[in-house]
Amino acid sequence: MxxxxxxxxxxxxxxxxxxxxxxxxLAVVDLAGQAILQVCPEAxxxxxxxxxxxxxxxxxxxxxxxxxxxxxxxxxxLEEQARWLYRYAAHITLSPPHGxxxxxxxxxxxxxxxxxxxxxxxxxxxxxxxxxxxxxxHTPLAAQLLAQAGKGECTADKGHILTALGKLPxxxxxxxxxxxxxxxxxGLNTLAEVFNxxxxxxxxxxxxxLLARIQKAQGTRPDxxxxxxxxxxxxxxxxxxxxxxxxxxxxxxxxxxxxxxEEDLCWRQQDTDTLHLLLQHRxxxxxxxxxxxxxxxxxxxxxxxxxxxxxxxxxxRAPVISLSLSVKRFLGREAPVGQDLxxxxxxxxxxxxxxxxxxxxxxxxxxLQQLAPRADHRPEFAWTASAIKPASRHSETPExxxxxxxxxxxxxxxxxxxxxxxxxxxxxxxxxxxxxDGQRVHRDYYIAQLSSGQLAWVFRDIRDxxxxxxxxx
Amino acid sequence: xxxxxxHLLQDARIWQGHKPQxxxxxxxxxxxxxxxxxxxxxxxxxxxxxxxxxxxCGIGELHLVLPLxxxxxxxxxxxxxxxxxxxxxxxxxxRAGVNTDQLVLVQTHDSADFLWTLENCLRSPVTGLVMAWPxxxxxxxxxxxxxxxxxxxxxxxxxxxxxxxxxxxxxALRLELIPGEHQDLKIxxxxxxxxxxxxxxxxxxxxxxxxxxxxxxxxxxxPWSQDGAT
Numbered sequence: 001m002x003x004x005x006x007x008x009x010x011x012x013x014x015x016x017x018x019x020x021x022x023x024x025x026l027a028v029v030d031l032a033g034q035a036i037l038q039v040c041p042e043a044x045x046x047x048x049x050x051x052x053x054x055x056x057x058x059x060x061x062x063x064x065x066x067x068x069x070x071x072x073x074x075x076x077x078l079e080e081q082a083r084w085l086y087r088y089a090a091h092i093t094l095s096p097p098h099g100x101x102x103x104x105x106x107x108x109x110x111x112x113x114x115x116x117x118x119x120x121x122x123x124x125x126x127x128x129x130x131x132x133x134x135x136x137x138h139t140p141l142a143a144q145l146l147a148q149a150g151k152g153e154c155t156a157d158k159g160h161i162l163t164a165l166g167k168l169p170x171x172x173x174x175x176x177x178x179x180x181x182x183x184x185x186x187g188l189n190t191l192a193e194v195f196n197x198x199x200x201x202x203x204x205x206x207x208x209x210l211l212a213r214i215q216k217a218q219g220t221r222p223d224x225x226x227x228x229x230x231x232x233x234x235x236x237x238x239x240x241x242x243x244x245x246x247x248x249x250x251x252x253x254x255x256x257x258x259x260x261x262e263e264d265l266c267w268r269q270q271d272t273d274t275l276h277l278l279l280q281h282r283x284x285x286x287x288x289x290x291x292x293x294x295x296x297x298x299x300x301x302x303x304x305x306x307x308x309x310x311x312x313x314x315x316x317r318a319p320v321i322s323l324s325l326s327v328k329r330f331l332g333r334e335a336p337v338g339q340d341l342x343x344x345x346x347x348x349x350x351x352x353x354x355x356x357x358x359x360x361x362x363x364x365x366x367x368l369q370q371l372a373p374r375a376d377h378r379p380e381f382a383w384t385a386s387a388i389k390p391a392s393r394h395s396e397t398p399e400x401x402x403x404x405x406x407x408x409x410x411x412x413x414x415x416x417x418x419x420x421x422x423x424x425x426x427x428x429x430x431x432x433x434x435x436x437d438g439q440r441v442h443r444d445y446y447i448a449q450l451s452s453g454q455l456a457w458v459f460r461d462i463r464d465x466x467x468x469x470x471x472x473x
Numbered sequence: 474x475x476x477x478x479x480h481l482l483q484d485a486r487i488w489q490g491h492k493p494q495x496x497x498x499x500x501x502x503x504x505x506x507x508x509x510x511x512x513x514x515x516x517x518x519x520x521x522x523x524x525x526x527x528x529x530c531g532i533g534e535l536h537l538v539l540p541l542x543x544x545x546x547x548x549x550x551x552x553x554x555x556x557x558x559x560x561x562x563x564x565x566x567x568r569a570g571v572n573t574d575q576l577v578l579v580q581t582h583d584s585a586d587f588l589w590t591l592e593n594c595l596r597s598p599v600t601g602l603v604m605a606w607p608x609x610x611x612x613x614x615x616x617x618x619x620x621x622x623x624x625x626x627x628x629x630x631x632x633x634x635x636x637x638x639x640x641x642x643x644x645a646l647r648l649e650l651i652p653g654e655h656q657d658l659k660i661x662x663x664x665x666x667x668x669x670x671x672x673x674x675x676x677x678x679x680x681x682x683x684x685x686x687x688x689x690x691x692x693x694x695x696p697w698s699q700d701g702a703t
């Protein structure tokens with residue numbers, strides 16, 4: 001077995017920097033706000049080091065932007081990285097908070113050699129603007145130790161790995177502090193010197209745990225890692241160092257996330273029709289926006305267009321400090337039907353989805369309606385309006401016949417008849433129904449022409465009131 | 474003098490009003506032969522705006538468009554109703570042979586949304602017909618819509634009030650609709666692209682309420698006709 005370890009020295013910083021382009025120095029401090037934990041290259045250039053006190057760091061760089069460590073967020077971020085790595089490697093194990101293992105011996109044939117695997121991963125990292133230190137090891141622990149020390153090399157040679165491992169100082173081996181001090185007092189400084197000690201003595205004099213760790217690094221003791229499986233949902237988050245006040249500022253981050261979503265969907269061969277966008281504000285409750293497309297969609301470009309419309313309709317209530325986009329609903333891809341081979345004819349189904357999604361994004365879902373007749377004798381109940389649903393677009397028209405003439409316009413509520421009609425044409429047509437559901441209708445309908453020339457559908461109800469209920473348009 | 478006139482008349486750039494040119498512009502037949510004849514045998518212009526100016530609904534304005542609606546629905550294209558003043562009554566439409574699945578009702582709240590929606594509908598290839606009740610429109614807005622409808626190849630009919638007849642409009646066809654005495658509809662062509670306006674015709678639309686021309690009284694008289702509004 002051969003393991004590749006990816007160590008992200010400042011994942012949180014990378015994550016923040018790719019959502020917003022800033023030049024200044026960045027640092028992550030611990031929860032108490034006392035010590036620096038991670039620094040970006042700019043901050044490092046200014047002389048800020050991890051472990052330094054915050055006051056000292058601010059003395060060195062007054063403009064330093066400070067991020068507070070959020071362990072939950074770090075775990076989520078690491079999972080995000082595992083998601084894309086899962087496309088390249090099947091067996092992945094998380095090592096919170098900063099690293100990932102991928103089993104690569106099984107991938108060599110697929111990629112055509114170890115250097116190709118290494119390159120693929122490096123390229124993927126560069127595409128995502130992430131900093132990671134890679135290392136290969138014949139055991140998970142060896143890979144991890146080498147990566148954390150930044151001494152990783154692209155080699156599968158066990159002897160070479162052990163030599164590199166042996167050169168590591170004891171501090172880098174991750175022993176507990178007490179054992180580390182004792183080993184130092186024994187005059188041991190590198191791992192190779194510890195490797196040479198007899199195992200039994202080591203366990204007796206120091207601790208069995210230390211021996212276990214050494215044996216795991218060397219590969220003489222099994223160190224099983226359970227594989228991680230990506231959850232069946234998509235969730236990405238962008239945090240902003242400077243609060244975003246205009247929707248335009250969100251689009252940059254959204255574009256990157258949507259591109260990732262498109263890749264993810266392409267890779268799954270799936271589509272989605274619902275996107276959830278959560279905008280966090282500093283002092284106010286978070287804004288939740290739901291974007292629905294009328295049909296399955298996977299292209300980042302069309303999602304972005306719709307989101308732009310949605311954001312135009314819902315101006316930001318307060319400056320945004322972070323946004324997260326999640327997708328929980330996935331739909332299987334359907335092969336396009338009715339498209340000719342050369343692609344000359346336009347795909348009307350797709351055009352319909354595009355148009356309906358656009359209109360709904362701007363006007364709201366309920367602004368678009370479809371009408372259908374319904375079997376009821378009462379005119380106001382003889383039709384229904386429903387939100388548009390693309391599936392039913394090509395159904396057959398139900399046969400409506402045998403009824404007397406009906407007007408093309410129906411008033412939403414009957415309008416009192418103000419003047420006697422000029423001419424009467426037909427009637428009465430008695431409609432008496434609805435005793436079963438409390439919406440009783442008991443009317444005599446006539447067709448009459450008003451003096452203005454309009455042809456009206458008028459009725460007289462049981463209380464002798466005259467109303468106009470429709471126009472023969 | 475006459476020689477130079479003749480010379481001028483031979484110039485293709487001179488438009489001669491007395492012989493209207495057969496326009497090659499695409500159009501949809503209205504379904505009424507009388508009206509088609511007045512419109513130079515063409516009908517509703519495609520890729521251009523048409524305006525119907527009327528005082529109140531219920532005079533047969535939908536029946537004027539009904540043959541086109543039937544045709545568009547048969548072709549599987551969508552008919553958009555934008556801000557209609559009342560509810561289009563689905564049973565009546567279904568009875569008239571319009572597939573109600575092809576109808577989409579859109580309600581907008583302000584005029585910016587209205588123009589945006591209309592433009593989007595006009596540009597889409599799924600649209601066959603757009604009927605819109607815009608209320609007040611500035612000439613600039615109509616111009617914008619005219620450009621949008623040129624981008625698509627659809628029929629777009631705006632229903633507006635008659636008093637806006639004086640307002641200048643870039644629409645390709647403007648019809649004034651006046652109700653007649655016998656449930657008919659008088660149509661005055663106010664503007665027509667490429668020809669003289671001013672033609673009139675009358676469409677008998679009594680059949681829209683099932684009224685026979687020969688039988689004016691289908692009402693059963695009863696004791697109730699003495700009271701109430703009658």
